[in-house]
Amino acid sequence: MNIHEYQGKALFREEGVAVQEGVHCTTVDQALEAYDSLGSKIVAVKSQIHAGGRGKGNLYCPDTGDLQMEGGVKIALSRDEVETYSKNILGNILVTKQSGPEGKVVNNLYIEAGCEIAHEYYLALLVDREEDAILVMASTEGGVDIEEVAETTPQAIHKAWTDSSGKLPTGADSAMADSLGLTGVSKDSFKEMLGRLVSMFVSRDCSMVEINPLVRAGDGAMIALDSKISFDDNASFRHPWRAEMRDLSEEEEVEIRANKSGLSYVKLDGNIGCLVNGAGLAMASMDVIKLYGGEPANFLDIGGGANKESITTAFGIILEDPNVEGILVNIFGGIIRCDMVARSIIDASREVGLSVPLVVRFSGTNHEEGRDVLEESSLEVTTVGTLADGAKAIVAATVGVDA
Amino acid sequence: MSIWINESSKVLVQGITGGQGTFHATRMTEYGTDVVGGVTPGKGGQVVDLPGRSVPVYDTMGQAVSETNADVSVIYVPARFAAAAIVEAADAFNEIKGEGLIVCITEGIPILDMIRCVGHISEMPGIRLIGPNCPGIITPGENGGCKVGIMPGYIHAKGRIGIISKSGTLTYEAVAQTMSVGEGQTTCIGIGGDPISGTGFIDCLAAFEEDPETEAVVMIGEIGGTAEEDAAAWAADNFSKPIVGFVAGATAPPGKRMGHAGAIISGGKGTAEEKFSAFEKAGIHIARDPSKIGEVLVSVLIEAGLREP
Numbered sequence: 001m002n003i004h005e006y007q008g009k010a011l012f013r014e015e016g017v018a019v020q021e022g023v024h025c026t027t028v029d030q031a032l033e034a035y036d037s038l039g040s041k042i043v044a045v046k047s048q049i050h051a052g053g054r055g056k057g058n059l060y061c062p063d064t065g066d067l068q069m070e071g072g073v074k075i076a077l078s079r080d081e082v083e084t085y086s087k088n089i090l091g092n093i094l095v096t097k098q099s100g101p102e103g104k105v106v107n108n109l110y111i112e113a114g115c116e117i118a119h120e121y122y123l124a125l126l127v128d129r130e131e132d133a134i135l136v137m138a139s140t141e142g143g144v145d146i147e148e149v150a151e152t153t154p155q156a157i158h159k160a161w162t163d164s165s166g167k168l169p170t171g172a173d174s175a176m177a178d179s180l181g182l183t184g185v186s187k188d189s190f191k192e193m194l195g196r197l198v199s200m201f202v203s204r205d206c207s208m209v210e211i212n213p214l215v216r217a218g219d220g221a222m223i224a225l226d227s228k229i230s231f232d233d234n235a236s237f238r239h240p241w242r243a244e245m246r247d248l249s250e251e252e253e254v255e256i257r258a259n260k261s262g263l264s265y266v267k268l269d270g271n272i273g274c275l276v277n278g279a280g281l282a283m284a285s286m287d288v289i290k291l292y293g294g295e296p297a298n299f300l301d302i303g304g305g306a307n308k309e310s311i312t313t314a315f316g317i318i319l320e321d322p323n324v325e326g327i328l329v330n331i332f333g334g335i336i337r338c339d340m341v342a343r344s345i346i347d348a349s350r351e352v353g354l355s356v357p358l359v360v361r362f363s364g365t366n367h368e369e370g371r372d373v374l375e376e377s378s379l380e381v382t383t384v385g386t387l388a389d390g391a392k393a394i395v396a397a398t399v400g401v402d403a
Numbered sequence: 404m405s406i407w408i409n410e411s412s413k414v415l416v417q418g419i420t421g422g423q424g425t426f427h428a429t430r431m432t433e434y435g436t437d438v439v440g441g442v443t444p445g446k447g448g449q450v451v452d453l454p455g456r457s458v459p460v461y462d463t464m465g466q467a468v469s470e471t472n473a474d475v476s477v478i479y480v481p482a483r484f485a486a487a488a489i490v491e492a493a494d495a496f497n498e499i500k501g502e503g504l505i506v507c508i509t510e511g512i513p514i515l516d517m518i519r520c521v522g523h524i525s526e527m528p529g530i531r532l533i534g535p536n537c538p539g540i541i542t543p544g545e546n547g548g549c550k551v552g553i554m555p556g557y558i559h560a561k562g563r564i565g566i567i568s569k570s571g572t573l574t575y576e577a578v579a580q581t582m583s584v585g586e587g588q589t590t591c592i593g594i595g596g597d598p599i600s601g602t603g604f605i606d607c608l609a610a611f612e613e614d615p616e617t618e619a620v621v622m623i624g625e626i627g628g629t630a631e632e633d634a635a636a637w638a639a640d641n642f643s644k645p646i647v648g649f650v651a652g653a654t655a656p657p658g659k660r661m662g663h664a665g666a667i668i669s670g671g672k673g674t675a676e677e678k679f680s681a682f683e684k685a686g687i688h689i690a691r692d693p694s695k696i697g698e699v700l701v702s703v704l705i706e707a708g709l710r711e712p
Contacts, residue, residue, distance in 0.1 A: 127599065205514075234513045235513035277572055280571065280651045287651060287692075299659075387692075
């Protein structure tokens with residue numbers, strides 16, 4: 001689960017991580033009030049969407065598609081500028097390097113007091129799956145794309161790892177401050193912030209905290225000028241406060257719906273729908289469709305606890321996508337029995353009015369019974385024995401649709 | 404021979420009185436696994452009826468290991484209690500026997516819980532964790548065998564191929580592929596698709612290298628992380644037997660989690676292409692289509708002089 005910058009900064013404030021004063025707004029009037037209340041002549045007007053790269057993104061009008069403004073984060077030097085920028089941001093679509101070409105509608109703004117910047121740094125905490133630890137990464141190259149820094153000047157990125165209880169080794173904070181060239185007040189300020197961030201990462205079950213830029217202000221203090229926080233969804237049960245922070249408009253509605261039925265669904269751009277049990281097999285099914293010349297329309301894992309209801313929901317979700325011209329079902333029965341899946345397919349196809357070609361591959365538990373159930377039904381379906389045959393059959397059937 | 408489990412392994416089931424625990428303890432026993440007992444806190448003293456035997460339930464893993472002298476524990480407890488169950492099992496095996504295998508099937512354990520678990524176990528050289536979020540481990544035998552997990556037992560047969568995979572049903576697919584060309588398995592291990600887990604590809608390969616009955620290995624990876632690349636580099640220097648490899652997720656879009664918590668391409672890293680090319684560089688024979696794993700395996704065995712053309 002991801003949260004907005006303004007929510008991340010509220011958490012930072014609670015945890016004692018230094019941030020500038022700022023106000024979350026959803027209207028232009030609120031933005032103007034915020035400007036008045038902040039008492040800072042210079043403010044940042046920041047679009048709030050979950051994708052990164054907001055500063056270099058562009059805003060488009062949702063109706064006409066016209067470019068509204070370049071840059072999703074603006075420095076305003078006057079009340080009038082706050083008004084202009086807020087109008088150009090709210091309700092418009094922000095397209096960034098990370099948002100995908102369709103972009104995101106901006107419903108939230110953050111008005112933040114300006115800050116005298118002596119230098120911009122990068123700081124991030126994330127789970128290092130290779131080291132089984134929390135990794136702290138810092139760089140003197142802040143405010144830019146960290147992946148580019150990693151590519152061009154990897155020596156500019158400094159790393160430290162926690163132990164398995166989530167504590168940095170003694171002296172690691174000082175060493176990191178030194179490697180960033182921080183001294184005096186700035187070094188103390190950095191060490192304090194890092195300590196608070198590490199304990200917040202653990203106590204709130206984060207999976208990533210990124211501050212880009214982290215700035216050294218004119219007076220030497222270190223301030224988190226940005227915040228990008230992701231939480232580990234598996235730990236949500238012990239953090240009920242997260243529910244209020246969830247912005248459903250940032251998530252794919254269909255993925256949420258799929259999730260509620262125990263399905264794992266990701267929409268893709270192709271024309272062949274897939275319904276598979278198991279995440280690895282679901283990916284492999286997409287790969288094989290592509291290998292034989294087709295384009296998968298989705299990833300869909302029906303999970304180990306699938307039943308008639310969830311399979312019906314799965315068919316419904318696949319067919320909501322107007323690009324779908326055929327469906328490949330690939331089931332390797334283990335706990336799930338293929339004959340149960342076969343009966344569910346028949347019921348589901350009646351319920352949702354299946355009108356595209358259907359290819360079914362059963363293997364494992366009760367695969368023969370499953371095939372018999374399908375073949376004895378009135379459903380128009382091609383049954384095959386292997387995934388490769390299934391992929392070839394559905395690709396052939398959907399090419400037919402195009403022609 | 405086989406790795407880590409065999410027909411004489413004694414197995415405990417943590418969470419045996421729960422729906423999943425009872426169901427799978429039954430299936431495991433049917434397959435031939437020597438299930439010797441189970442653990443559910445607060446239900447000590449009860450008995451669970453399994454096919455052909457009734458086994459005792461204990462309150463703690465300490466009692467269960469002391470009483471049964473078990474070698475293996477399999478965990479079917481809900482995600483929020485699973486990390487504590489792993490640590491309890493590790494402590495019990497470590498204190499009482501100095502060794503033990505823990506197989507955690509549970510999906511959805513918080514990442515930081517797993518970091519703590521893996522750190523805890525790393526100080527215990529005799530303790531091995533497989534999983535979490537995995538189908539388990541199986542060693543097919545002459546009559547039945549030892550199945551510790553949720554995989555359908557009947558698709559397997561004793562043979563000479565070792566199988567390692569991050570995925571569940573894709574492991575079954577790999578098993579079916581070996582069977583379709585008349586090859587059975589020594590041991591099949593699902594290492595799980597979580598970002599933080601116990602046993603990895605390299606641990607499995609090292610064990611298969613030492614196992615005289617394993618003559619070739621099928622290795623199934625998926626997008627996310629660099630475990631496949633690391634294993635390929637390790638195998639190039641340290642593994643003498645042929646490997647057939649497949650990686651799932653060549654068509655997965657970047658930044659999207661594909662079902663498994665760990666299956667995500669982030670910052671352009673962890674793509675299937677990188678993993679396939681690391682496999683090729685290391686001399687691993689790749690199958691781009693999992694339905695061709697059997698075919699590739701046959702040609703590899705012939706090339707190695709392990710099978711008649």
